[in-house]
Amino acid sequence: MSSPTGTRRRGPYATTPARRLQIVRAALAGFAEHGYERASLRDIAARAGVTHAALLRHFSGKEELLLAALAQREADEEEQAARIIAAGTAGPAVLGAVLADEFADPDYQRNWLALAIAATSPTHPAHEFFAGRRERMRTRFRSGSLNTAYDSPDLSADDKVVMVLAMMDGLRIQALLDPSRDSLRLLEIFMQSVIGSEGDEQPSK
Secondary structure, eight states: OOOOTTTOOOOGOOHHHHHHHHHHHHHHHHHHHHHHHHHHHHHHHHHHHHOHHHHHHOSSHHHHHHHHHHHHHHHHHHHHHHHHHHHTHHHHHHHHHHHHHHHHHHHHHHHHHHHHHHSSSSSSSTTTHHTHHHHHHHHHHHHSOOOSSSSSOOOOOHHHHHHHHHHHHHHHHHHHTTTTTTHHHHHHHHHHIOOTTTTTOOOOO
């Protein structure tokens, strides 16, 4: 018998936010450790403490789970950035503080960087996610303490976000090639010189 809204439910296996989050966080760990191609749904299910069949009652397959994991990773970064800003960290240092754990784990960094590169292909399941990341970053910067929402004489607001993303990705590669270099210090200097300090005057609208 169908529900009053016409939506079929799954009885005791109806998707719950808590169980979905449990599986998504297990997927984050699995993708970070093995990369997207080598990560398996059975391993992710085991990490989440559910059966493979139970996982498939929540997610149709690895592609859907990947998108959920990417969205959760981005939400975690946004929440972490908000905490860092609330603690009084100056604007140019915020991104480095958010990325500190990632830069301390080369395998994690390598797998997520490989995923981002693979997603440049229009046929990759995460292509649209990464293609939209620039606008999402710009929106976050506009509402935060990072002064990228305003045009400068040499750079538009959109130029600034593109440069920030390019610098982040480039430093990920450089950090893997030369772990002895303090890449996050360079990111802070870049943010200071290109984006501006937290106290910089903003143009009037």
